[in-house]
Amino acid sequence: MASRLESGMAHTLRELLTGRLATVRLDLDEALDHAEGIDLEWAPAEGMRTLGGQILEIAATEDQFLQNLRTGSTEPYAETEARLQRANLAEYRQVLREVREATLEYLNSSSEEDLEAEMAIPEGWWEGLGLPSVPRAEIVRSLAAHEWYHTGQIVSYLWFAGRNPYEWD
Numbered sequence: 741m742a743s744r745l746e747s748g749m750a751h752t753l754r755e756l757l758t759g760r761l762a763t764v765r766l767d768l769d770e771a772l773d774h775a776e777g778i779d780l781e782w783a784p785a786e787g788m789r790t791l792g793g794q795i796l797e798i799a800a801t802e803d804q805f806l807q808n809l810r811t812g813s814t815e816p817y818a819e820t821e822a823r824l825q826r827a828n829l830a831e832y833r834q835v836l837r838e839v840r841e842a843t844l845e846y847l848n849s850s851s852e853e854d855l856e857a858e859m860a861i862p863e864g865w866w867e868g869l870g871l872p873s874v875p876r877a878e879i880v881r882s883l884a885a886h887e888w889y890h891t892g893q894i895v896s897y898l899w900f901a902g903r904n905p906y907e908w909d
Contacts, residue, residue: 757877760884761880768894769833771895771898778791780792780828780829780832795836798886801886803842805843805880812860843880843883856875858874858876859875
């Protein structure tokens with residue numbers, strides 16, 4: 741079967757967003773594979789977010805983005821964090837899967853026009869690029885960037901814990 745490029749067909753916005761989210765999640769999953777056995781309350785230095793806090797930040801922010809995409813508003817962030825707080829890595833991985841499944845459901849139920857539609861940005865959300873509104877797809881792109889940012893932090897944490905990412909299989 742010919743690729744879209746060979747057939748002259750462009751990828752849909754949904755395909756691009758879904759691919760971006762999948763690529764980011766592969767990186768996070770690889771990092772979390774190497775986090776087994778590390779105390780989730782550990783941080784490399786005083787004042788830094790804990791390893792579990794980094795994972796919670798990823799899940800809670802995605803949940804907040806999804807709330808905003810669906811309804812135009814969000815519950816207070818502290819409530820989202822409290823609802824998604826987990827006790828161990830396996831439970832965090834499950835909540836990450838559940839939140840991502842909900843995000844993919846949203847994408848799959850959205851038309852290209854829905855994803856291109858402008859939406860107002862809550863005050864203080866950097867995802868708005870300093871603009872009062874952006875296309876809904878831009879919120880999903882920001883979600884991927886946010887996850888990659890915190891995945892990078894988690895990789896650094898693991899390196900501090902003696903798990904060199906250059907030695908990972």
